[in-house]
Amino acid sequence: MGFCWSRECGNRPCWAGHYVPCHAGWVGPTVLLCIYGFCSMMRPIEPFVAVFLTGTYKNLTTEQVTSQVIPVWTYSSAVLLVPVLLVTDFLRYKPVIVLQGLTYVTAFLLILVGSGVHWAQLAFFIYSIAMAADVAYFSYIYSVVPPSYYQRVTGYVRAAILLGYAAGALLAQLLVSFGVPLYYLAIVTLISVSIALITSCFLPMPKTSLFFNEAYSADQTKSSVDVNNSESWNFWGKSETAAKYVGRMFRTLILDCKKCYSSTMMLFFCIWAATGRCGFYQVSSYIQVLWVHIQPNNFTAYNGGVDAISTLSGAAASVAVGHVSLEWSVWGELVLGGFTLLIAGALFLMDLTSNIWISYTFYFLFKTIYMPLTTICTFQIAKKLNRRRYALVFGLNSFVGTVLQSVLTAVVINTKSVQLPITSQFITYASYFAAISLLFTVRGVYTVLHMKAARRRETTTCQRAHTCDEFV
Structure with a gap:
């Protein structure tokens, strides 16, 4: 029992578990998600990443970047996209968004401090995990705001992403025009995605999933009955419930x-x-x-x-x-x-x-x-x-x-x-x-x-x- 942050219970104590930390119920998560989207997309090094890798900082050749480094991101994204899509709803979005922020930080840290083709390949592989996790970012907001706010919130989130990308590119151009070394663009990028990671930790955790909630709820109800009726409930019973959930999910x-x-x-x-x-x-x-x-x-x-x-x-x-x-x-x-x-x-x-x-x-x-x-x-x-x-x-x-x-x-x-x-x-x-x-x-x-x-x-x-x- 506690206070009802969403004000759905008025001034009475909240027994229903309303958890959204905002008096309007949608403003708080939207603001946090917009800050996350802006900071995660403000990556000044990206417009010059090829110059950074082929320049005096990393000394890779154009042929290495073209045929050995960039394709890692392409192939990894193809492999990771479906597993991430399936896991995202089961984990209820927030953990995958936090993972995205963490992989952004790791990828740009490797680009900043790593050297050689293998380090660049590892950075681009980790970056592909972050790109595959975009589905969690775009699905999360629909699980914590009322349907009447979907259009408005979607507009805010997409605007934050575009503004973040444009701000990063513009900042990069200004810094380069004033003769700032590309190394510092990588540092600014690392700081920006680190702020995004910290912001993601404050996102409220959805109580339920959005797409397979009915299937999971049905299996959970069945599991509860089995627990009450049998003392032999153990790991195998839980595994059977998970298997039923996965089967129903695929159907x-x-x-x-x-x-x-x-x-x-x-x-x-x-x-x-x-x-x-x-x-x-x-x-x-x-x-x-x-x-x-x-x-x-x-x-x-x-x-x-x-x-x-x-x-x-x-x-x-x-x-x-x-x-x-x-x-x-x-x-x-x-x-x-x-x-x-x-x-x-x-x-x-x-x-x-x-x-x-x-x-x-x-x-x-x-x-x-x-x-x-x-x-x-x-x-x-x-x-x-x-x-x-x-x-x-x-x-x-x-x-x-x-x-x-x-x-x-x-x-x-x-x-x-x-x-x-x-x-x-x-x-x-x-x-x-x-x-x-x-x-x-x-x-x-x-x-x-x-x-x-x-x-x-x-x-x-x-x-x-x-x-x-x-x-x-």
Whole structure:
């Protein structure tokens, strides 16, 4: 028994275990999660991590960073994403968020003090754990706030993430422009993610899970009955309950997958979300290597400024697209196809130029277009989903995108018979987006023509029915 922090019990003692440490019930967790998101994303070293690794600090070669270090993050993410997705709900989110903060600290500490390829690989492997734990961050808030605040809280959390990333990139650019060594950018990054880790420890622990709570509750109830009725309850009984829970969880996952992907329209939005994620992270991972190729040993590069401006521009475009009045179920696929073609064109031109400023400009265009397109996919998918399936579908989309990225990395970079140079890699990425554009343009034209034909038939049927009514 204790005081009711959420004020649900008024001035009476709380017997119900209301635990959210905020008089409004949602402000406290939201503020803490926004601080965590801002600090964990404010990583000034990231826009210059390739320069840091290949410079005098670590003395790695561009080929080592391209083919031995960065692919570790790609492959590890593909392996870790599903286990983390399954464990996150069972552990009720907060422990996984704390783990994410801890892995961020560990990864950037290794980047700061480690030396050699193996230390860099270990840092990127640990970093992949943090990236896989993103599903816990985006799911946690829905387990501690009332549904009426979901839209507002989601907006705050996403704004904190984008502002943190933009602030980190802008701070990096300012420090580099004033001649501050990259070593100190790594220190600032380590301090920022350490604050995020400390903040995560103060997040309230959800009482129940969000997605498999019913299955777990049923098994727990059954277990309680067994405890009361039998003195032989022991470890094996608990193991049996856990096995039943896992079995029910997987059956629920399979049924939910069937329901979620039964709609052809939603399936295509999921396809773009997965394939777009693959291409975006592949380009983002290797863009610094391309810039090092275009302008070697350029300590006064403007990588951070470009990252900051393109992030803010993409965020503004994402907000704007949310206010566009368009029948997305009809025109959405065609819009995705058309703008994906612009992305492909930007990548082609980014690769062909030898001018760093032109390359910066087309990267800005690439990122500004991608972010609103992924926003379109997100809200179109969310419209069709039950709340409890959000993490499942978005997690599966992320998993498919990461697997595709691993395959693309293996083929383009790590196949000994191929091992394309960085310029040829970007030609491949541009061709990849062009293929996606072709698929969605064809599908979009078919959808528009099909919907127009269906409406024509519906209008004709209504007119005939009206005529028959007048005749009668």
